[in-house]
Amino acid sequence: xSFDTNLEEVSQGVITQAKxxxxxxxxxxxxxxxTRLIRFANNLVTLSSSVVDTxxxxxxxxxxxxxxxxxxxTSPQSxxxxxxxxVDSASRLAPSDDYxxxxxxxxxxxxxxxxxxxxxxxxxxxxxxxxxDAALKAGAKRVAGSLQSLVRRVHVSxxxxxxxxxSSTKILLNVRAFTEGNASGHGLSCxxxxxxxxxxxxxxxxxxxAKMAESPRQLEAGAYDVIFTPTAVAxxxxxxxxxxxxxIQSGLSYFSDQLNQQVGVETLNVWDYGVYKxxxxxxxxxxxxxxxQKTEIIAKGVFRNMLHNSSTAKKFGTKTTGNAGxxxxxxxxxxxxxxxxxxxxMIQETKKGLLVTNNWYTRxxxxxxxxxxxxxxxxxxSVVDGKIGEPVAGFxxxxxxxxxxxxxxxxxxxxxxxxxxxxxxxTLAPYMLIKDVTATVAY
Numbered sequence: 040x041s042f043d044t045n046l047e048e049v050s051q052g053v054i055t056q057a058k059x060x061x062x063x064x065x066x067x068x069x070x071x072x073x074t075r076l077i078r079f080a081n082n083l084v085t086l087s088s089s090v091v092d093t094x095x096x097x098x099x100x101x102x103x104x105x106x107x108x109x110x111x112x113t114s115p116q117s118x119x120x121x122x123x124x125x126v127d128s129a130s131r132l133a134p135s136d137d138y139x140x141x142x143x144x145x146x147x148x149x150x151x152x153x154x155x156x157x158x159x160x161x162x163x164x165x166x167x168x169x170x171x172d173a174a175l176k177a178g179a180k181r182v183a184g185s186l187q188s189l190v191r192r193v194h195v196s197x198x199x200x201x202x203x204x205x206s207s208t209k210i211l212l213n214v215r216a217f218t219e220g221n222a223s224g225h226g227l228s229c230x231x232x233x234x235x236x237x238x239x240x241x242x243x244x245x246x247x248x249a250k251m252a253e254s255p256r257q258l259e260a261g262a263y264d265v266i267f268t269p270t271a272v273a274x275x276x277x278x279x280x281x282x283x284x285x286x287i288q289s290g291l292s293y294f295s296d297q298l299n300q301q302v303g304v305e306t307l308n309v310w311d312y313g314v315y316k317x318x319x320x321x322x323x324x325x326x327x328x329x330x331x332q333k334t335e336i337i338a339k340g341v342f343r344n345m346l347h348n349s350s351t352a353k354k355f356g357t358k359t360t361g362n363a364g365x366x367x368x369x370x371x372x373x374x375x376x377x378x379x380x381x382x383x384x385m386i387q388e389t390k391k392g393l394l395v396t397n398n399w400y401t402r403x404x405x406x407x408x409x410x411x412x413x414x415x416x417x418x419x420x421s422v423v424d425g426k427i428g429e430p431v432a433g434f435x436x437x438x439x440x441x442x443x444x445x446x447x448x449x450x451x452x453x454x455x456x457x458x459x460x461x462x463x464x465x466t467l468a469p470y471m472l473i474k475d476v477t478a479t480v481a482y
Contacts, residue, residue: 144201153231170242177246179216201328224248252418279370284351293409303444308376378450409440
């Protein structure tokens with residue numbers, strides 16, 4: 040796929056202007072997204088939209104004074120004003136101790152991209168109908184949700200001789216099914232390739248969970264062994280995000296002072312991939328134009344590596360991992376290692392516990408210690424003496440990420456791709472059985 044030549048020309052124009060205004064370093068990331076969205080409620084499609092958006096992120100360094108800005112107006116006059124204001128803002132800032140020159144190119148980039156040309160023209164409405172019909176057949180009365188496809192092209196140019204392109208596609212389905220008693224279930228299907236996308240499976244899961252969750256009882260407060268589905272694991276354990284060197288040096292990560300320390304059980308392994316072959320999304324190059332890579336974050340429970348851009352790498356005396364974020368390094372694709380258990384074995388192992396199928400409003404009370412709370416959403420069930428019990432509701436889970444990592448009892452062989460508004464980074468996550476999680480009455 041060729042990238043739009045005019046956007047490459049825009050990038051070079053920005054770099055030329057910023058250098059004329061006295062900047063030593065300039066990075067331009069141009070992203071063009073074609074997003075198509077289907078929303079459905081009460082079993083019917085309620086919205087269909089198609090939007091093409093172009094964003095231009097510009098980083099400038101003016102005598103070690105740094106600034107980053109974003110604009111969506113690509114007209115020459117507006118872009119010229121934007122760059123002038125950004126450089127002026129940078130020149131008024133204090134010199135940055137974190138300044139490092141942008142990496143010099145040119146680079147060679149991996150060929151691997153998660154891109155499916157069929158998603159450029161695929162009709163989405165029929166996929167939404169498939170999900171709704173599967174949920175209704177499984178016992179739901181009402182079905183709602185959203186289906187989104189994304190075709191993304193990215194071009195990165197820098198003043199250090201870097202120029203590179205990237206393309207990716209995604210199709211993301213969220214389904215919520217409801218019964219007459221207003222019990223609800225959730226289903227999710229995320230893929231970069233249509234061959235891996237399964238709206239019927241997501242709809243069926245949502246409908247089955249909703250049917251099982253009818254007439255829930257109020258859960259009593261206490262400590263429970265909790266089985267979390269992949270959707271919940273990806274939400275409550277944002278381990279790759281916490282590995283950002285910027286957050287660690289700022290004291291905003293529970294991995295501060297944990298490098299090369301045992302932070303979890305020996306069965307826990309986590310990586311960040313630039314592009315995971317056949318996975319979900321990803322990038323071949325970061326915002327500094329550096330090739331992305333596979334980085335081991337946690338190996339056998341030990342926190343092995345932080346994620347770096349050039350400036351954090353300089354501060355820590357190491358090399359960039361290809362994870363810029365100009366200011367704060369960020370993961371591209373999070374992959375949890377597989378375990379050796381099945382969901383059925385997790386249930387059989389649990390004497391007094393819960394099965395949480397979905398959650399939301401996860402909020403950290405203390406980023407430094409990893410203390411958080413979250414609200415189970417949709418179907419949740421008691422697990423008693425190795426069997427699924429009655430549905431439960433009205434509770435909140437509160438815990439510390441570091442405590443949980445050392446309390447993981449089982450990890451599943453099965454892993455699912457997860458991405459939605461509570462999980463912004465594509466994540467391949469397993470089921471997990473975690474011991475002694477605190478539940479309190481939510482309302």
